[in-house]
Amino acid sequence: MRTTVHGIDIEYEVFGTGRPLLLIMGLGMQMVAWDEEFIGLLVAEGHQVVRFDNRDMGLSTHVDEPADLLAALGGDAAAVPYTLEDMAADTAGLMDTLGWASAHVVGASMGGMVAQTLALAAPARVRSLTSIMSTPSLAVSPATEAAMGALMSPPARNRDEAVQRAFEVFRVIGSPGYPIEPDRVAAVAGTSYDRCYDPAGATRQLIAIMSAPDRTERLRELSVPALVIHGDDDPLITPPGGVATADAIPGAKLLTFPGMGHDLPRLLWPEFVAAITELTSRAG
Incomplete structure (x- = not known):
């Protein structure tokens, strides 16, 4: 399905019925990265789940603007095509289409940043906030050199290279304590390539992340029920990012997992779903 928000087409899918729950994916990842089995677990716990492609991803x-990361980092405001606030507005517009005055919002990585931004811009629209492997500021959670090297590796030139690049990236940023799932990595990477492969879109999203202000002080003013999930072995958004998020949001619960990196290991899905469900049930 598709809706148009402020001139931006947003592709989305709806699963199940129940408490409204919106999933926001991370940098350079399409909505298909939210595994349907994971979504099914959330639906079974009484949620109506929506996943969608952020602007510049998927469908x-x-x-159509240049993706000049160096210029943006140099302070050229004209080199910032859009902001996290714009992406949060896309999310709110999708909620309007769904007829949701408010929803439980779950964001992973960049999606957590967008979710935080939405909660700050329109707190009445966020029933609960779950921030996964994210941060209020890159300054408090700098990536390791190896993780940044993997993230900035050359884009693929064809489908096979896209699948291989995904393997190489997740070998670096994925969870050292949990087995990599080759079939799942290949399926997500291949499906994403087939839907739309646009490395420049990921760069524009990265510009939005890197040009965003520190949200820490503003998060201290939130009164939304919140859950923070982070891996103790995350090399891309390092563990202090999760700690800083939980410390900033009053009453937020922090769950950390040894051996978890910058991905969502299947073996942890039941624990993620149980924690999210406890939060959404309590928040109403």
């Missing part, structure tokens, strides 16, 4: 609108 949503790809912004």
Whole structure:
């Protein structure tokens, strides 16, 4: 399904019925990275789950502007095609289409940043906030050199290279305490390539992340029920990012997992779903 929000087409899918729960994916990842088995676990716990392609990913609108990361980092405001606030507004617009005055919002990595931004911009629209492997500021959770090297590795030139690149990236940033799932990595990478492969879109998203202000002080003003999930072995958004998020949001619960890196290990899904469900049930 598709809706148009402020001139941006947003592709989305709806699963189940129940408490409204919106999933926001991370940098350079399409909505298919939210595994349908994981979504099924959430549906079984009484949620209506929506996943969607952020702008510049998948079947949503790809912004026709240069992706000049160096210029943006140099302070050139004109080199910032859009902001996390714009992406949060996309999310709110999708909620309007769904008829949701408010929803439980779950964001992973960049998606956690967008979710935080949405809660700050429109707190009445966020029933609960779950921030997974995210941070209020890159300054408090710098990536390791190896993780940044993997993230910034050259883009693929064809489908086979896209699948191979995904393996190489997740060998570096994935969870050392949990087995990599080759079939799942290949399926997500291949499906994503087939839907739409646009490395420049990921760079524009990265510009939005890196140009965003520190949200820490503003998060201290939130009164939304919140859950923070982070891996103790995350090399991309290192563990202090999760700690800083939980410390900033009053009453937030922090769950950390040894051996978890910057991905969502299947063996931890039941624990993630149980924690999210406890939060959404309590938040109403």
